[in-house]
Amino acid sequence: MRILLFTWGSMGDVVPFVAFSKKLQSAGFEVVLGAADIFSDFIKSHNIDYIKIGSSINKDKYNELMDKVLSEKNPRKQFKFLLKNALINDLEKQYEDCLDAIKQTDIVICHWMQIAGLMASEKLNKPVITITLNPIGVTNIFGAIEDRDHDLVLDGNKVWRLSVELSDLLWGDEIHAFRKFVNLKSVSSISINQYSQKLNLVAVSPCLVQEHECWPENHHAVGFWSLSDNTDWKPDDKIRDFLLRFKEPLLISFGSMAGNGVEAITVKLINAIKTVGYPVIVQAGWGELGNVELPENVIKVGYISHDWLLPKVKCVIHHGGAGTTAAALRFGVPSIVVWHMFDQPYWGNLIDKGGLGTKPLAIHDLTTENLVERINQVLGSDKYHNACADMAVCLSAENGLDIAMRKVNEFISEL
16 A cells, blocks of 8 residues: 655654654555655655655755744744745645645645645545644644743633634635635635544644643544664764763754854854853754854754764753654753744743743743753753653653554554
8 A cells, every 4th residue: 555645844844754654664555755855865865755845945045934934023923924935835836746646646644734735635535644743733722822921721612713713814815715726625614624534643742732622533642753863873073072071961952943043043052051151062953053163061063863862961952843842851851942933832831831841932032141041940950850751751651653553554444
């Protein structure tokens, strides 16, 4: 049986799809993964067949997009801008690519934001499963995103109704028009229709987020999906020597967050590090953090195995991406979230609420002083480490990929 997966978004969205693709391969399925061409080498390096979806993206274009997104402080408006420029404007090309790829497949598995793949599946009447990588994809709690300092507990049914109305307001007209353009039947709600009505896998651990009463029965929290690093990976002498000199450093990693304002952010980070006087590993990431003169107790690295590194660090200062959040929790490491966009403040608030890290910071609000305050909170108390150790134990007892695989097999048995 041939299964075609479509993902959308940043590297944090692609990695779980690669992990699930490998799980499907191990179960004997023929697997193909469709994504933007910027991820082709990464996908192929895991021996997964790849199909290009959508227009080409280069680093300059990506940085320009990130600059425009990050110039807006309101996450709702960020999301609307991102939808228009990264999805709506390229929707016809993505739809054509997905439509062509789907013709020879048996089952389609779509990222919940890969609207083109969902519509192409509908057009060709292919069975479809959707994947959500965060609870906002189901409940869309934009009110909680904007309210950084308050409790996230809201009435479930009201949240669901509000989220449907808000999502349709943000992007419904364009999708309704495109559905009409490609002769698909009209639907009452675009936001509800972006999920499989049979099975939506929410790749989040019930240890952290339990299925909410407002979730329809086709949505299932199955656990985080981690992609095991290459067990043959070894650090170079520079990293090894650094860790021999400086035990349990902090790690700064902003993943695929980029843009042209990275140097100013790096200066704030380095000033905070100098103030605290604690050793730090700066992972450059897509934004090339750390391109300034660094103190002796700070080292800049490129790719590094998180499976190898995270057990050796005291705390992770990161952007609040779902993947980095899950990795830190899996290894029992407290987080300081400096969020940039979209769902990241949600993860930051969730970390704070669970005592798994400090109160999150918006990148627009980042100063040397408020980062120093948060670093000292983590270094000065065992409560964060104790809470993270308990969470790591809970996560170690589950296997999200196995649970997801069982759900897929149940889905297939009912076809």
